Amino acid sequence: MNHLIQLRHTLHQFPETALEERQTAQRILEFFRPLAPDQTYQNLGGTGLAFLFKGKKPGKRLLFRCELDGLPIEDLNPSDHQSQIPGKGHLCGHDGHMTILCGLGEKLAQNRPESGEVVLLFQPAEETGDGAKAVLSDSRFEQIRPDFAFALHNLPGYPLHQVVMRKGTFAAGSTGMTITLTGxxxxxxxxxxxxxxxxxxxxxxxxxxxxxxxxxxxxxxxxxxxxxxxxxxxxxxxxxxxxxxxxxxxxxxxxxxxxxxxxxxxxxxxxxxxxxxxxxxxxFAVSVNDPSLYPEVEKAAKGLGLSLIEKSDPFRWSEDFGLFSQICPSFLFGLGAGENCPQLHEGTYDFPDEMIETGVGMFWSLIKNS
CATH class of the missing domain: 3.30.70.360 (Alpha-Beta Plaits)
Structure with a gap:
């Protein structure tokens, strides 16, 4: 995991905000070049990237999605990988989510799935709710339109590595609205x-x-x-x-x-x-988990010996992965970042490196079990 941890630290040092993630996308592109995916899609929905890995036989297409963007918030956590960009920080863990998909890409390069195809999507502008819409509106998305889509989000306040699940709504839909009155x-x-x-x-x-x-x-x-x-x-x-x-x-x-x-x-x-x-x-659209995928995620978690909890109520925050649940059966689950981990969007937050291997393991199990 050392090289993946180093990648995560580099991404953390150079955060870019929504629809400006060109340098971040270039780093991801350079990481994937030696992995020789069957197809690479650049500038998807703006700055997005997608890598297609074909299996040995025809079958279903699975998509795994992460986010490229950081936040316009100062990184206040002193470390050897503290943000070098004033006023910007990876304070939601998207650097960790990207690294997990990079680790998954390495596994796919070494062991293609028995059947079907796997798409690894690095989506721009999640924080503003613009990215998923831009990717889905890109004409090239039809070439990677999935049969099933998966994503994870780290969750401070939950035990490290614990898998947090729900059937149906996982996270709220939301919108910013302004009323302008003119007299x-x-x-x-x-x-x-x-x-x-x-x-x-x-x-x-x-x-x-x-x-x-x-x-x-x-x-x-x-x-x-x-x-x-x-x-x-x-x-x-x-x-x-x-x-x-x-x-x-x-x-x-x-x-x-x-x-x-x-x-x-x-x-x-x-x-x-x-x-x-x-x-x-x-x-942001409501993020709705397809009940038919619940057993698959549950099986992956149990196979890795991870603690699993079913949340009684949806989260009040929003995630633009919700749009994917409108085009195919989708599932978004949480991964505990530690009970004492600072909350998301706080200046002292930093993605726990220990989660990288767990995230890769969860997604790899979903591929093997599909």
Whole structure:
């Protein structure tokens, strides 16, 4: 594992954020060249990479996916592999996930599967929710469209190497949403001459957080930012905005919550004679695990002698692997990063190197058992 650990440390030192992962992709490409995959796809969905390994006989195509991007967060963990890029860090473990797929690539180069094909996908821009959509929209994706797709994510707070599983929803769907209200500026001495969105903004701040209570299942609306006019004391504001994150365990619940927000905002805007517009960013589909793949993942974990736990509720965070569950049977599982490991997206987080071998073992078992 030493060479893989060194690779992980190098990736950790030079993180790149969403859709800028060119240097990272180049490092991965150089690692795979001597492994001689049957097909290599570059610039997939932007900066993505995919490597196809053919089995000895025809059969199903399995896809294993990891993420290329780091975060725009300072790496605060002093180490010999601390990030060399100011303000950026691999603080979600994507450096470790990439290394696991590199280790899997080495195994495939030495031992092709008996049947079928294996695709190793290095996806860009997971953190913003743009990457999976870009990859799936790439015309070349049809050449590697899988019959089954798998991914893992490290999970701080769980015992090291423990496999965390769920049937159905594994992680919530979410979207960032901004409501923009436009009225008309006026002199602050004559506010009645303009249309100030302040009162409408105040009503939205009061009313919108109540909407998830009407959902059938889990739904959450978190206000994250509000803006009104500018710091010009002689001017009554003519524009305002309110941004929020919406989450749900069910895609229909998420879609319905979005519509309720729109309806509420439109009604308030109309009553205040304001123009209203909506915009969306960082849209993540619900990650749904196909129940038919549960026994396969369970068998892999037990075969490696790993502790296994079934989580009673889905995770509230989102993962854009959810889009893959809309095109084929898919399964996302967690791998414990240690009970005392700093949480994801914290400045002191660092992917535990011991997990690399476990991750490779899980994916290799899924290939052998397919």
């Amino acid at each position: 008309r500026t006026s002199h602050s001495a004559h506010p009645e001459a303009g249309i100030n969105p302040a009162e409408a903004l105040a009503k939205l701040i009061q009313e919108l957080p109540k909407l998830p209570q009407e959902a059938n299942g889990f739904a959450l609306l978190t206000l994250i930012h509000a803006e009104l006019g500018s710091l010009a004391f002689g001017t009554s504001a003519g524009k305002g905005s309110l941004s929020m994150t919406l989450r749900a365990y069910d895609q229909q619940d998420l879609d319905e919550l979005i519509e309720k927000v729109k309806t509420t905002a439109e009604a308030i805007a109309t009553s205040e004679q304001l123009k209203v517009e909506f915009s969306f960013v960082e849209q």
